[in-house]
Amino acid sequence: MTAQPPAVVLAHGLGGSADLPIPFTYALIGAAWALTFTFAVVAFAWRTPRFDPSNPGRPMPQWLARAIDVRVTRWAVAAVALLFAVWVALAALFGPQSGENALPGVFYVLLWVGLVAASLLFGPVWRAISPMRSVYRLISRTLPRLGGLRYPQRWGYYPAALGLFAFVWLELASPDPGSLTAIKGWLLGYVAVLLVGAVLCGDRWFARADPFEVYSVVVSRLSPWRRNPETGSIVVGNPFDNLPSLPVRPGTLAVLAVLLGSTAFDSFSARPQWRGFVDGLAVPAPLVRTAGLLIFIAVVAVTFWLAARPTGGVDSQQRRALPGLMAHSLIPIVVGYVFAHYLSYLIEQGQQTVIRLADPLGRGWNLLGLGEADVNYVLSLHPSVLATIKVGCVVAGHIAGVVAAHDRALRLLPPGHQLTGQLAMMLTMVGYTFTGLYLLFGG
Amino acid sequence: MTGRIRWAGAKRLGDLVGTAALAVALVVTGVGCGTSAGPGASAPSTSAVSPPGQEQPAGLVVDITIADGTAAPTNAELQGRVGEPITLRVSSDATDELHVHAIPERTFTVEPRAGQSFQFSVEVPGRVEVELHDLRRTVVTIQVQP
Numbered sequence: 405m406t407a408q409p410p411a412v413v414l415a416h417g418l419g420g421s422a423d424l425p426i427p428f429t430y431a432l433i434g435a436a437w438a439l440t441f442t443f444a445v446v447a448f449a450w451r452t453p454r455f456d457p458s459n460p461g462r463p464m465p466q467w468l469a470r471a472i473d474v475r476v477t478r479w480a481v482a483a484v485a486l487l488f489a490v491w492v493a494l495a496a497l498f499g500p501q502s503g504e505n506a507l508p509g510v511f512y513v514l515l516w517v518g519l520v521a522a523s524l525l526f527g528p529v530w531r532a533i534s535p536m537r538s539v540y541r542l543i544s545r546t547l548p549r550l551g552g553l554r555y556p557q558r559w560g561y562y563p564a565a566l567g568l569f570a571f572v573w574l575e576l577a578s579p580d581p582g583s584l585t586a587i588k589g590w591l592l593g594y595v596a597v598l599l600v601g602a603v604l605c606g607d608r609w610f611a612r613a614d615p616f617e618v619y620s621v622v623v624s625r626l627s628p629w630r631r632n633p634e635t636g637s638i639v640v641g642n643p644f645d646n647l648p649s650l651p652v653r654p655g656t657l658a659v660l661a662v663l664l665g666s667t668a669f670d671s672f673s674a675r676p677q678w679r680g681f682v683d684g685l686a687v688p689a690p691l692v693r694t695a696g697l698l699i700f701i702a703v704v705a706v707t708f709w710l711a712a713r714p715t716g717g718v719d720s721q722q723r724r725a726l727p728g729l730m731a732h733s734l735i736p737i738v739v740g741y742v743f744a745h746y747l748s749y750l751i752e753q754g755q756q757t758v759i760r761l762a763d764p765l766g767r768g769w770n771l772l773g774l775g776e777a778d779v780n781y782v783l784s785l786h787p788s789v790l791a792t793i794k795v796g797c798v799v800a801g802h803i804a805g806v807v808a809a810h811d812r813a814l815r816l817l818p819p820g821h822q823l824t825g826q827l828a829m830m831l832t833m834v835g836y837t838f839t840g841l842y843l844l845f846g847g
Numbered sequence: 848m849t850g851r852i853r854w855a856g857a858k859r860l861g862d863l864v865g866t867a868a869l870a871v872a873l874v875v876t877g878v879g880c881g882t883s884a885g886p887g888a889s890a891p892s893t894s895a896v897s898p899p900g901q902e903q904p905a906g907l908v909v910d911i912t913i914a915d916g917t918a919a920p921t922n923a924e925l926q927g928r929v930g931e932p933i934t935l936r937v938s939s940d941a942t943d944e945l946h947v948h949a950i951p952e953r954t955f956t957v958e959p960r961a962g963q964s965f966q967f968s969v970e971v972p973g974r975v976e977v978e979l980h981d982l983r984r985t986v987v988t989i990q991v992q993p
Contacts (some may be wrong), residue, residue: 419952419969420947420948420952420973421948421949421950421969421973421974421975421976421991422948422951422973422974423973423974424972424973424974424990424991424992425990441874503952521993613885674974676922676923676924676985676988678924679921679922679985680921680922683921683922685982689983779950781950781971784950784971784972784973785971785972785993786993787972787992787993
């Protein structure tokens with residue numbers, strides 16, 4: 405018998421059971437709908453582009469727009485977020501150092517999945533709530549900016565892509581994703597990289613290198629809220645008008661490839677055939693999993709890059725730009741697949757995490773009456789409802805992606821090639837969706 | 848080389864393709880609705896790995912053998928039902944811990960002897976992983992259907 409408390413090896417970084425695979429008929433029907441809509445869009449949809457980020461949209465009521473943008477609100481929101489971060493840090497350092505700690509839940513569920521939901525609903529929220537931005541704002545008042553370096557433009561979003569890869573590596577390929585030490589180490593590295601970079605380059609570093617900020621900006625392209633580019637005021641509009649406003653920088657496609665590839669690898673790595681394969685190799689398991697993760701990400705990046713380019717009538721410079729200009733059409737597919745895969749984690753493990761946060765030090769506190777609440781497993785108790793939601797999310801994401809790609813292609817491709825130039829992209833998206841449904845079905 | 852697509856021709860082709868795809872989708876949907884639309888058919892809930900002739904507890908039974916640093920079975924898949932008692936019968940030559948990733952988590956300590964038996968049941972449907980902590984192997988994943 406060991407004297408110390410067991411360090412529970414948590415699959416996926418979290419405890420509890422995983423979702424059941426979706427039934428085969430659901431996968432089949434979803435695939436059929438996806439295919440039909442793709443053909444319908446290509447064959448019947450509009451012939452002139454109609455989505456434009458400079459479409460005016462509907463302005464919010466004046467009082468609401470002012471209330472959101474005034475500095476008091478910004479400071480209040482940032483302060484609340486910073487206090488929450490401190491609360492979580494206390495729970496991580498002084499709470500129960502076992503599977504009962506709230507940190508893995510905050511890290512893998514509230515942050516990773518909650519950020520997607522919040523950005524979809526409210527826009528690029530991480531810019532407003534980022535604790536690192538708040539810390540930097542506080543220290544930059546007292547300390548002068550040490551470096552005067554300018555962020556190199558050709559780095560683009562690559563640092564954020566690396567940061568996102570580091571996160572998904574920890575979650576999916578590291579030896580013990582649920583280990584509190586590992587998560588604390590990761591967060592320490594995150595804080596260090598962001599602070600050092602911000603001190604050197606200013607706060608542009610956050611906009612390019614903070615993985616969560618870039619993730620939030622990317623997902624918020626699908627939100628109905630955006631800023632009118634001329635007046636700067638917040639308007640409500642068609643999310644498809646917002647999608648093309650994704651900044652196209654070096655590394656944009658890499659960010660999206662990491663997000664989509666990692667979610668796909670997450671599904672794939674739960675399969676017993678894969679696990680048996682990994683166990684049977686002489687190479688240590690984390691290395692094999694890392695290789696698998698890299699392969700999935702690379703496949704997404706390469707297939708999208710290849711699919712965006714084959715069209716007639718463009719010169720080589722335009723052709724080089726095509727993948728970046730089309731990258732925003734991956735966003736709905738990423739969001740759909742993230743919700744399909746992680747919705748039950750957000751709703752159920754999220755409740756569990758909030759309950760644990762009401763008693764962060766494990767002393768029996770009961771803040772807001774939450775410490776003694778029970779988790780409502782509404783989704784897990786109704787697997788067919790959950791399966792329908794999953795298929796719906798994947799198919800809806802696919803359809804939105806196809807529509808966005810079609811509209812953009814109408815802008816980019818020369819007149820004679822508008823149908824044929826889209827074919828490769830449409831087939832690739834169908835391939836992503838079929839693969840996504842197949843992985844949800846579990847093969 | 849003319850690369851131009853004549854819109855009239857493309858529209859006819861597009862109509863054809865679209866109609867064909869719609870027809871395929873309708874047929875597949877019809878087939879899907881005809882077959883069971885509930886969760887995937889579950890295998891009969893008897894043990895897949897127990898030797899004959901031994902007294903069988905009710906519900907699902909999994910026999911686990913730990914010997915020489917390896918475990919059998921690994922990465923097996925079984926089907927179960929909510930509320931059904933699941934028994935793990937373990938013969939081991941080393942200490943270890945069995946973690947059952949269900950809601951709630953369960954931990955069973957394995958001693959270096961034969962004939963150990965642990966029983967639990969799962970109330971929330973899902974994929975329940977049973978893994979050995981020290982050997983870092985997943986023994987079996989049980990799909991618990993409602």
